[in-house]
Amino acid sequence: MSQPGPDEPPLAAPRPSVFLERQSYRRRRLADAARILPFLGAALIAIPLLWPRADTDEGGVSLSSAILYIFICWAALIGVSFLFGLAARRMSSSDEPRAEGERWRP
């Protein structure tokens, strides 16, 4: 029963385990991504601090481009967070043993 013979069709039982493993692997990586996200956000927010200041020769960056940069980064963070929320919802709904979802933690 452990090894299906060459003529037999492959048994259904071993299949899902491979599938599940892959899914839980994906899930873990997704959690990693969620963990990285705030650091990425902090880095993006800190970048403007490196820009030339208004009192330097170049006269600094114009406020309109600064606004564009900040708001685009902000929107991107929101977008990624939204996608992560969707993925987390799908994972948790497809999660059959709920306890495993609970254990999926940082």
Place this chain on the structure above:
Amino acid sequence: MATLNVLILVCLAYVVLLFGVAFAADRMAAAGRGRWLRSPRIYTLSLSIYCTAWTFYGAVGNAARSGLEFVTIYLGPTLVMISWWWGLRKLVRVGRSQRVTSIADLISSRYGKSNTLAICVTILAVLGGTPYIALQLQSITLSFSIFAEADPSGLYREGASVFWVAAGLAMFAILFGTRNLDANERHHGVVTAIALESVVKLFALLAVGIFVVWGVAGGVTPMMDRIDASAIGRWDVDTGRWITITFLSAAAFVCLPRMFQVMVVENDDEAHLRTAAWAFPLYLLLMSLFVVPIAVVGLDLLPAGSNPDLFVLTVPLSQGNDWLAMLSFIGGFSSATSMVIVTAMALSTMVSNHLVMPIWLNTRERRSSISGDVRGVVLMARRVSIAAIMALGFFYYRLSGGGAALASIGLVAFAGISQILPALVGGLFWRGATRTGALVGLSVGFSLWVYTLLLPGMGGGVMSASVIENGPFGLGWLRPQALFGLEGLDPMTHTVLWSLSLNALAFCAASLLSFPSPLERLQGAQFVNVFDHSVAPGGWTGSVAQSEDLMIMTQRILGAGPAQDFFQAEADRQGVRGRLPEPTPGFLERLERELSGSVGAATAHAMIGQIVGGSSVSVEDLLAVADESAQLLEYSSRLEAKSAELSRTARKLREANEKLTQISKQKDAFLGQVSHELRTPMTSIRAFSEIMRDTDGLSADETRRYATIIHDEALRLTRLLDDLLDLSVLENGQVNLNMGDATLRAVLDRAVATALAGVERPLRVRRSLPSERIALHTDLDRLGQVFINLISNAQKYCDAADPMLTISAYDVGGQVVIDFVDNGSGVPADAQSMVFEKFARVGFDKAGGAGLGLAICREIMQRLGGEISYLPGQGGAAFRVSLPLAHRQAAQ
């Protein structure tokens, strides 16, 4: 121009609408309808009480003063929200599993339900919250005054309006915030009203922004050009402030009592965070989208020196767009009201649970289980606290005169409340964090905050200019705004740097040096590993039947109905019918958690402690705390113990079963034996008596022979029946003992002689005569019967070639012990436990008695106060007879 009267009318109408919405939502929730009340949308919108009037008005002011710096106030919370997966999720889970009522409750609960800590946090929150409430009142008044300036009637009086606003808000908070006691029953009315208000303020700000960009500036590109051309048109932010305020707003977002209230306490479902994680940052983004345009246009259009904090109102007004100004006023009004209401609710819960209830409990001591309704007390305490907090805010506003810029008061409050952060984060993620550490850290951070930010900010009246300039007593390194000589920093950055870093340092150091109490360690494990085991900490050991007291107390806190339901459910769980459940540790701990939802962890703990009085941490709990591997170890050892116990029981059962089967078999065998024993003599008696009757001419010799046979067989029958009768008499205890005195030697002599009389091949008996000189006072005939039985058994069963019986006697501490050991093969091991049973016969092949001999011996010995037992491992069959020597002295 809209008159003040119209404005007031609109305001009142708006307030009535809020009351209506809150009332309807409460009704719907009570009726069990309105699933949308618990939807993630409402949750997200309720989070937006983060955006207060400070944000609504102050952000534009801030932008007009220092460009893009204002976004940091929103970026901090955004970072917190997108890290919900490992931050907020844990906080919410802990809050829900521990039935936490406020941030002070959470901290106190984590550090061993310490009320001292809860009081500290409460004081900090009230101190930080009061200026914040004052700020909201100020913003409402300021916006009123804008309209009043233009109002010809001049009826407007600032003081009165602030008072009525404060009173109205207190009313609202009391009406909808203190309806139910249990903080874990959601305040649907308030939350829904807040959600509505957040829609209103977003809508208002967006409307003003759209008006400014497309109505005034003429589109996005011209607006961008205008921004670049303005006074704030270059990227120029203070690096320190940028980082500090981002961090501070992130910290305050978690620590602010009102945020904690909506985020954790009012949370219905952890999954709501998933939506809020992107929806709330989106809300913040929309709120700040038009801030810079409004600020730039305001700077352009309005005369120099006009208050930039009010551009949101004054820009539409200056363009003659009164209705837009009205809408914007309502937006500012709703941001202020929602914040004040929730803050008052959150603070009043903290004050009543951690200040009023402990005092009340202390003054009542034992009487808490007899008198009045605690619910009334708690609710009243909450209502009074709301009023008091509003009054504090009002007086703070009147005293400070409402001078400082809006944003700075907000940041001062942020910096104050953020002092909780080290204790909070440490408590959630570090099991080593202790109560002492939290207390020390909080005190250090709090005093630094007061010294370096709050007092200097309050103006000359509280801290003189010379102290700020030169330090107290001329100590330069203690200057409040340049502590330890750190000069040139922005005061806010300076305070946050010193207070939070020293706070965290003190927290860690004191935690490392101190040792936590058992309850603290238990709670620590519960908090840090909340995802591993969301079960409660073990708790009380209530062994006394105090269920009735508990019931009385619970009724007075939860109300009669819910308390009875709770106790009924518990009784069902315990399988108890028709009476109160036993105060098991599990029940007490569930009860404590139920109560803590109403009065806070520390108070609930104290109340149960008053009644039960038992230790609250059991050894098992401590073992459970030890750590993961110890837990596993403990679990497996417990399993091992259980399984050992099981196998012991199984073995006993098996033995009992074997014995039963054996007994039953022997009974069958005995019946067969008895019938056989009875039939054999009967048959010969019948046969010979028939011969004698029917045969004529029998010789006298033959007749005598046959008669002798009949006589012998009759004797055999009699003996058997005698044995059976003897046994039943002995067993029923009807035997009369015929006590007499003799030496053991005499008894043995007679027994040996009797037993071996008339035997063809008597076995040799070895005795040690000197040791048999023991005086006995007992029923000598019965004892002799036992000895005869043992000796004739040996004679019958000893299978040695040269059978020999050794009889030895000892005097062992008041007992005479006589051993009968033969040199045969002994009794087989599997039969040893059976030899004294009735009908037991070892080996059915050997003809003999009916297996009653040893059973009779056992009965006799029991009557005589001694015992007879089989001695295994003596080389042959060995029996030990022991008898007490009660009358030895008298016999000698």
